[in-house]
Amino acid sequence: MTSDGPEPDAGPLQVRGTILTVRRIDAYHVMTVVAPGIAARFRPGQFVAVAVGGQDTSMLLRRCFSIHDVRPDHGGTVEFVFSVVGRGTQWLAERRPREALDLTGPLGRPFPVPRDPVSCLLVGGGYGSSPLFALADRLRERGCTVDFLLGAASGDKVFGALTARRTGRSATITTVDGSLGVRGIVTDVLGQVIHDARTDVIYACGPMPMLRQVTALARRYDIPVQVAVEESMACGIGVCMTCVLPVVGSDGITRMVRSCVDGPVFRGERVRWDDIGTIPLDAFGAPGWEQRRLRQPRPGGEHTAGRPGHGA
Amino acid sequence: MAPDLRTKLGQVELPNPILTASGCAGAGRELAQFIDVSKIGAVVTKSVMLAPRAGRPTPRMVETPSGMLNAIGLQGPGIDAFLQRDLPWLLSRGARAVVSIAGSTVEEFAELAARLSDAPGVTAIEVNISCPNVEHRGQVFACDVTDSGSVVAAVRARTRRDIPVFAKLSPDVTDIVSIARSCVTAGADGLSMINTLLGMAIDTETMRPVLAGLTGGLSGPAIRPIAVRCIWQVREALPGVPIIGMGGVLTGRDALELILAGASMVSVGTATFHDPSATVRILRELEEELARRGIDRLSDVVGLAHEMRPAGRAAGSVV
Numbered sequence: 348m349t350s351d352g353p354e355p356d357a358g359p360l361q362v363r364g365t366i367l368t369v370r371r372i373d374a375y376h377v378m379t380v381v382a383p384g385i386a387a388r389f390r391p392g393q394f395v396a397v398a399v400g401g402q403d404t405s406m407l408l409r410r411c412f413s414i415h416d417v418r419p420d421h422g423g424t425v426e427f428v429f430s431v432v433g434r435g436t437q438w439l440a441e442r443r444p445r446e447a448l449d450l451t452g453p454l455g456r457p458f459p460v461p462r463d464p465v466s467c468l469l470v471g472g473g474y475g476s477s478p479l480f481a482l483a484d485r486l487r488e489r490g491c492t493v494d495f496l497l498g499a500a501s502g503d504k505v506f507g508a509l510t511a512r513r514t515g516r517s518a519t520i521t522t523v524d525g526s527l528g529v530r531g532i533v534t535d536v537l538g539q540v541i542h543d544a545r546t547d548v549i550y551a552c553g554p555m556p557m558l559r560q561v562t563a564l565a566r567r568y569d570i571p572v573q574v575a576v577e578e579s580m581a582c583g584i585g586v587c588m589t590c591v592l593p594v595v596g597s598d599g600i601t602r603m604v605r606s607c608v609d610g611p612v613f614r615g616e617r618v619r620w621d622d623i624g625t626i627p628l629d630a631f632g633a634p635g636w637e638q639r640r641l642r643q644p645r646p647g648g649e650h651t652a653g654r655p656g657h658g659a
Numbered sequence: 660m661a662p663d664l665r666t667k668l669g670q671v672e673l674p675n676p677i678l679t680a681s682g683c684a685g686a687g688r689e690l691a692q693f694i695d696v697s698k699i700g701a702v703v704t705k706s707v708m709l710a711p712r713a714g715r716p717t718p719r720m721v722e723t724p725s726g727m728l729n730a731i732g733l734q735g736p737g738i739d740a741f742l743q744r745d746l747p748w749l750l751s752r753g754a755r756a757v758v759s760i761a762g763s764t765v766e767e768f769a770e771l772a773a774r775l776s777d778a779p780g781v782t783a784i785e786v787n788i789s790c791p792n793v794e795h796r797g798q799v800f801a802c803d804v805t806d807s808g809s810v811v812a813a814v815r816a817r818t819r820r821d822i823p824v825f826a827k828l829s830p831d832v833t834d835i836v837s838i839a840r841s842c843v844t845a846g847a848d849g850l851s852m853i854n855t856l857l858g859m860a861i862d863t864e865t866m867r868p869v870l871a872g873l874t875g876g877l878s879g880p881a882i883r884p885i886a887v888r889c890i891w892q893v894r895e896a897l898p899g900v901p902i903i904g905m906g907g908v909l910t911g912r913d914a915l916e917l918i919l920a921g922a923s924m925v926s927v928g929t930a931t932f933h934d935p936s937a938t939v940r941i942l943r944e945l946e947e948e949l950a951r952r953g954i955d956r957l958s959d960v961v962g963l964a965h966e967m968r969p970a971g972r973a974a975g976s977v978v
Contacts, residue, residue: 358692361936398933405725407879407933451693451935581720581727582932585689588731589720603713603734608689624871625716632713632734 386423396583472553669823680928726879894921911944
């Protein structure tokens with residue numbers, strides 16, 4: 348980023364971008380869009396919200412995707428990875444170069460990077476690995492070492508295996524069907540990888556069950572973990588209140604926070620994984636929450652506060 | 660010359676008729692990243708309640724054809740935080756604040772009205788009566804003629820005289836005109852319509868209801884014809900009562916349709932999720948639509964369709 352670029356906390360933009368390329372990579376689609384302002388403001392972990400269906404669309408909710416990469420060419424391009432799961436992503440997959448795309452971004456809180464040159468393990472599930480490569484670049488700029496642990500159901504669904512092998516100090520791949528790397532899931536080998544890499548910090552992005560297990564293991568090894576959650580979002584900018592999940596604040600109080608603006612990156616141990624999809628009885632604003640809090644105060648996340656080398 | 664877009668929200672004059680819709684713009688702060696919130700007629704806030712509220716479990720939303728269902732459950736920080744943080748912020752940005760209030764008893768609504776009357780800078784109050792009344796077996800206020808009137812009367816009595824009170828009506832009723840009349844008799848300075856319609860979606864793969872709350876409010880262009888019909892009926896019955904129209908407005912043309920039916924202001928809701936700058940775009944488009952038709956003043960077209968019945972149905976031509 349140049350010194351005359353926007354402030355790091357400059358807000359998101361709504362841009363009518365021009366599609367540069369749409370490529371198939373294994374099981375996924377990768378779209379590159381010319382969107383200069385978004386590219387300049389991007390920090391790893393942030394995402395874009397894309398309008399789908401064109402003029403007079405019947406699909407009103409934006410589709411949110413992690414930004415995979417930004418490049419300076421054409422004034423600034425933004426790249427994201429998606430999987431065709433419905434009509435909206437089908438429409439996106441059918442786009443051609445030079446067509447216009449309305450996108451807002453960069454949205455959400457980025458991954459915090461350590462102050463010190465520590466050993467970082469980046470864990471990705473499926474195409475949840477897509478934001479991890481830009482993060483890896485950023486971490487290496489800071490003098491950190493980067494190890495990758497990527498997993499998916501099959502080899503064609505491990506996004507970025509080659510890049511991970513080329514750029515990581517180590518890269519471990521797991522597949523459920525054994526078609527690439529070790530047969531199994533990432534958490535089967537996480538302990539071994541942490542041990543071998545002498546991991547200081549974990550970053551993870553992927554399906555919620557994976558994030559939950561990675562968090563549990565990280566806690567067992569007493570390693571801080573930053574997770575980028577995949578909650579279903581509608582507006583991406585914090586007004587619709589769709590994408591909430593229960594997260595414990597630094598004051599020990601659980602709040603239903605928006606993953607689009609308060610996340611998508613959270614400290615793993617702050618997320619109440621077992622209570623996702625519910626309103627915990629002691630959550631801020633739950634019926635009778637104050638009385639419950641007085642009766643059984645939660646310890647909150649204080650025991651993990653202020654870890655060295657892990658400032659936001 | 661640009662058309663004169665000024666309109667009246669009760670006694671208050673607004674520079675233009677385009678507002679946000681309650682629940683689709685928070686308290687304006689997030690949208691201010693994309694639009695100048697002082698440029699639109701007013702920001703209608705997400706409904707404020709007395710106490711903080713966590714809302715419903717997820718999933719809370721699902722996209723439907725030309726619309727969406729939501730079951731958020733009025734998550735919000737409560738009136739104290741609103742008065743301390745959100746209202747001053749809106750005013751500091753030069754925005755006009757229409758504060759939506761929600762409660763589960765008549766007294767809660769009244770207390771909210773009193774709190775807002777004590778705070779400086781509230782442009783108007785919109786009463787979200789589409790809430791379950793805990794004193795009436797959870798029956799929604801807006802679906803009962805007496806309950807609707809009771810809430811409005813209590814709010815009006817506790818609201819400063821110079822703050823207009825608008826009642827937001829639900830279309831999920833047998834006769835919206837009788838509810839509208841009850842609210843106006845109780846002292847409402849105007850009416851907002853329509854709130855969402857109750858809907859439901861089932862995932863045919865998992866064979867389960869999609870929303871954790873089972874049912875949700877349907878909004879978006881899918882419901883616009885219902886909004887036009889409701890506004891039309893109420894305007895026909897109560898021609899002097901100002902109406903904030905809302906329901907699936909995506910373009911300036913859509914806004915004009917609600918205005919022709921009788922709305923003198925238009926709230927933009929679901930469109931904002933699709934396009935965060937929808938309000939200012941719709942305002943510009945509305946201005947163009949009026950200019951293209953050679954209309955000088957917005958007020959000239961409010962309810963105009965009532966004087967322009969379809970040609971084929973003119974008197975004498977009906978077989």
